[in-house]
Amino acid sequence: MNPDNCWLAAEKALIGSAWQSSVYLHIVDGCIEAIRHQPPAEGHVQPAGEGVLVPGFIDVQVNGGGGVLLNDSPSLEGIRQIFAAHAQFGTTAMLPTLITDSVEVMQQTAEAIAAAIASNEPGIVGVHFEGPHMSLAKRGVHSPEHLRALSDAEMAVFARQDLGVKVITVAPEVVSPEQIRQLVGLGVRVCLGHSDATAQQVQAALTAGASGFTHLYNGMSALTSREPGMVGTALADEHSWSGLILDGHHVHPLSARLAIRAKGIEKIMLVTDAMPPVGTTQSDFAFYGERVVRHGTKLIAPSGSLAGSVLDMAGAVRYAVQTLQLPLSEAVQMASASPAAFLGLSAKLGSLEIGKRADMLLLDDDLNVKGYWLAGRPFN
Structure with missing residues (x-):
């Protein structure tokens, strides 16, 4: 052909x-x-x-695959291996995602992404920095020693204009509305997550220009009757996008259906939050000096917490159809058109x-x- x-x-x-x-x-x-x-x-x-x-699937949150974790291999070769692992499951565009780490690793990742963008590396359209500006209370498996406020060093990385589409996950109680406005002004798409913020803090971040939520329900303040938290605010907001991990472990099927009904398929993005075992038979891997162990389709950190997933995008689409009983067309749109819209790439990708x-x-x-x-x- x-x-x-x-x-x-x-x-x-x-x-x-x-x-x-x-x-x-x-x-x-x-x-x-x-x-x-x-x-x-x-x-x-x-x-x-x-x-x-x-259409090909677009994944905005890919930590690893093919036995590679981006944090450990922030290089062009590492990025290629991650994409190759996910490509066999239908991912045609992705954002390699760096989990909370040092400034030095962030800089190395930025260099690798810039090289990929400059050489039109297949499938690489940008980068996602998930952290390090997050809440200690909702850090999940993110290293507490690397959690920190936003400084000039990180801002210099985020300001680069050679990284393709830039997505950053922050907690609004750590990063101020003024800083979010500054990031958006630099062409960054700001997502909210790993946060114990109140609804008022979340709304202030959205008003400042935040446009997404990272893995809805997971690592964020819950919806209650008197305090909507981040979950409630995300569900109620008509303009923002939310990532959803449909691996059967991160989100209950009823919660997933609620999110899709509240926000519509246009504002829900299927994401994997994938880790190194995707595309391999790997049963465990090193993460922040500890061992994460695979139990079937679940990854468990020593603390007992979920540590990302072994989900691929085709698996997420199957779950949406087979478990949530959605039409295939809608499941595919959440894996293609919706993330393309969030990333500002609808003119050339997503359908x-x-x-x-x-x-x-x-x-x-x-x-x-x-x-x-x-x-x-x-x-x-």
């Missing part, structure tokens, strides 16, 4: 937000130039195969439409990934 000029024929495809049958996509220079329902008169036609064609990059997946009846195209090229 020549991505510079070819036709891809699909039995059924999700075009925009609607299913269409007998679809022919004209791919030119890696983008979709035309969509038809009759075979083209000229040009080579490549059958996609049996299954349904959907199969004319003018967009030909990042595509072929799913079988069990919603496993059978085929994968990145900018029109089959990806192995």
Whole structure:
């Protein structure tokens, strides 16, 4: 298949937000130039195969995969290994995510991301710094020794303009509204999380420009009758996006359904919060000098807390369909169009439409990934 000029024929495809049958996509220079329902008169036609064609998945929170943790391998090679592990499960774009760490590791990560962006590294569209400006009370497995206030050293990293899309997770009781305004002014997308903030503090952060919530329900102040906390404020806010980890461990199915009903599929992003074992048979790994152990589909830190996940994006979509009973089209949109909108990349990613990059997946009846195209090229 020549991505510079070819036709891809699909039995059924999700075009925009609607299913269409007998679809022919004209791919030119890696983008979709035309969509038809009759075979083209000229040009080579490549059958996609049996299954349904959907847009590639976009993951905004990927800590590791392929045996690699970004914190331990903040390098271009480490990033490549992480992406390769997730690509087999349908991820065509991602933000490598650095968990709370030292300024030096943040700087090394920034250099690696900048190199990836400069060289158009497949699948890498930016970076997510999850921390270090978080609440001690809701730190989860984030290292307490690295939690700190926002200083000029971190701000210099966040100010860089060569990192693609920049996402930062902060606690609004640690980072002030004035600082959030400054970050947004630098082109940063600010997410709120790992926080014990009151609803008033969360609302002030949203007013200052914060636009997302990191792994809704997990690591944040809960919804109660008299204090909505971060969870309640996130559910009530119409304009922000929320990440949701659908691995069957982080969020109860009823809580997941509530979030999707409250915010709509347009504002819910399926995320993995994935750790090194994804794509491997690895049963444990080192994290902050301790051992995280895999128990089936769950990762447990020595404290007993969940330590990220072994979830992949195809697995998240399957959970949404099979457990939450959502239509496949809606599950796919939460894994593609919604994160693309949050990242400001809807003009070129997130759906199969004319003018967009030909990042595509072929799913079988069990919603496993059978085929994968990145900018029109089959990806192995």
